[in-house]
Amino acid sequence: MRLTLPPARRPTYTGPTSVTADGSRVSSPWSRPAVSPETSGLLIARAHEELIAGHEDRRLDDVRPLVQESWRRSLASLVGPEGLPPLDLTTDELEAYRQGHPLAGVMDMIRSLLLPGTAEESGVVVAVGDAAGRLLWVEGDRHIRALTGDMGFVAGANWSEDAVGTSAPGTALTLDRSVQIRGAEHFNRLVQPWSCTAAPVHDPETRRLLGVIDVTGGVEAVTPQAQLLVDATARAIESEILVARLRAQQAHPPRRSTPPRALLRILGRDRALLEAGGSTLELSARHAEILLLLAMHREGLSAEALSEAVYGHSAVETLRPEMVRLRRVLVPAAPQLVPQSRPYRLADGLETDAQHVLSLLDRGAHRVALAAYPGPVLPESDAPGVVEVRESVRSALREALIAEAGVDVLLAYADTLDGRDDGEVLRLCLSMLPARSPKRAGLVARIERLDRD
Structure with missing residues (x-):
């Protein structure tokens, strides 16, 4: 059965804000850009129709090579253009599986980085999946979750390329790199009202693939800033996993058959x-x-x-x-x-x-x-x-x-013996801080002192 979204329900968010506990309003990083990038969607949609009809050589010049290759992989996997993803994990299986997953311990960090303020009014949906493409957590804007749930974008569903074709989470896992998929670039027509950015997450020591982080919404989800933020989040949680592992080893040193080096x-x-x-x-x-x-x-x-x-x-x-x-x-x-x-x-x-x-x-x-x-x-x-x-x-x-x-790490370095008199580091921190940050005054004073000396 083909599921479609009525035009009135397509994502139309403009500059979402959230209300914090003290009543102040916090801007979301997922605000819609001033200029819409939706200029080539019709050409891409026509190319998609030609491909599905068996005329893959027509109009594909209008499609990015990354998407062309993913479409061909989707066809080779016999993915249907309007199918729903398989639900690989039942409720009980999902709960037991994600409790033991390596990304379970960093979910609070993911929420704090990608869902500021009130998550249910953030303007995007954030999904975290395993290395096989199965979604384990799907959180974020309540209204968008209701809409994307209609196309099977729910916890327990398999969103690998083999299951649903071209999508940011599935293609990011296939290519082992961050990916942005815009609207009509999705292989599945049910997903084409949406845009998404995803990045893989690796074990910080073995570099084994652990899973994927995805942000889904309107065009705000595929800006260059969105890709930078999702990439930075993936690297931050890899570091957090390593820190937690080192702390656990210090608290409970592992038994070794051979002495440590x-x-x-x-x-x-x-x-x-x-x-x-x-x-x-x-x-x-x-x-x-x-x-x-x-x-x-x-x-x-x-x-x-x-x-x-x-x-x-x-x-x-x-x-x-x-x-x-x-x-x-x-x-x-x-x-x-x-x-x-x-x-x-x-x-x-x-x-x-x-x-x-x-x-x-x-x-x-x-x-x-x-x-x-x-x-x-x-x-x-x-x-x-x-x-x-x-x-x-x-x-x-x-x-x-x-x-x-990031600026927080640079500020910490600027307080070390090596960094405290480093003018280049101090000026870089100043350029990265928000205009109203209370930390700017102290940095300006330090830079002026170095200039005098």
Whole structure:
């Protein structure tokens, strides 16, 4: 049976606002843009009709390549142009399944980021699905939920490409990237009154696909700002999942059949801590420098190269007795780390907290990386090799935050030892803050002080 929406019920929201508990009005980020993008819908609809009629070579030039390819995949999967999605999960199955899903613990964050103020008057519907495309949560504007529910956009329904054809959640999962689908670009005619933006969510450590976040509404749901917000939300919840996992591990350390790898803590410390075999050993400044350099050069260093990195010049005769003293320290506490000679290297891998920070930055977990960075690498050391590592880590953190972090993370960085006198960071924070933010005055004062100095 073909379900259609009467024209009067099509989404026509203009600048929705929400009323907070104290009675003030909060603007929704899903406000309709000043200029409607609905200029090519008729051409796309005609191309869709030609495709369904078996004339796929006609008019497809009017359709984005991403949509063309998705339409062809939909045809190959024998998706009907007016079918309802299958309901894969019953009420009882749905409740049990989503309670154990990795995204269950971040639903409050998703709501706070994508459904500001009163969710039922937000102007959009937010859906969260699993990696197979099955919707687990569908929340948001009450009126839109009633309309989209008629086409099967409900929790428990399968919205993968194989089930309903081209749609933002299904196509985002297929391509493993964020996707926007506008109106007539949907393969299913029942969905064509709507537009949507979706982004996949991954496990922050394994990068395994966990699910998808989707925002559905009128043209406000497919603006460039909407895609930026949905992408940012996906990355934020990946970071939140990692933080929760680290906290759980600290509260309930997992049982391991093999001992954990040794860890050298050198961030914000002059006297490094070596954690190995369940014990912690404080090292001298010189021994910390040597172990750090060997940890960073796993292939090993010749005596000449290591002495230059530690002392600033070739001092092999000075280095050798220091290595003897280091071995004596390590034998009872961490025998697996006793350095080998010719070249000097560690037989067993040694991790550092600095490397952990760099790994978090690579995954886009900027807030977690900043929280794991208490200060520079061995800040009082003047060993050339250590100075190089220190500046490398400091620069990587700063550049990643400037390029990709949100204003809250940048403000936190601006309060650190590295960031408090960084004029570029302060000015970037100022440019990102809303015009009426109370934090602007303090930033302006700090920038003016730096300019005077």
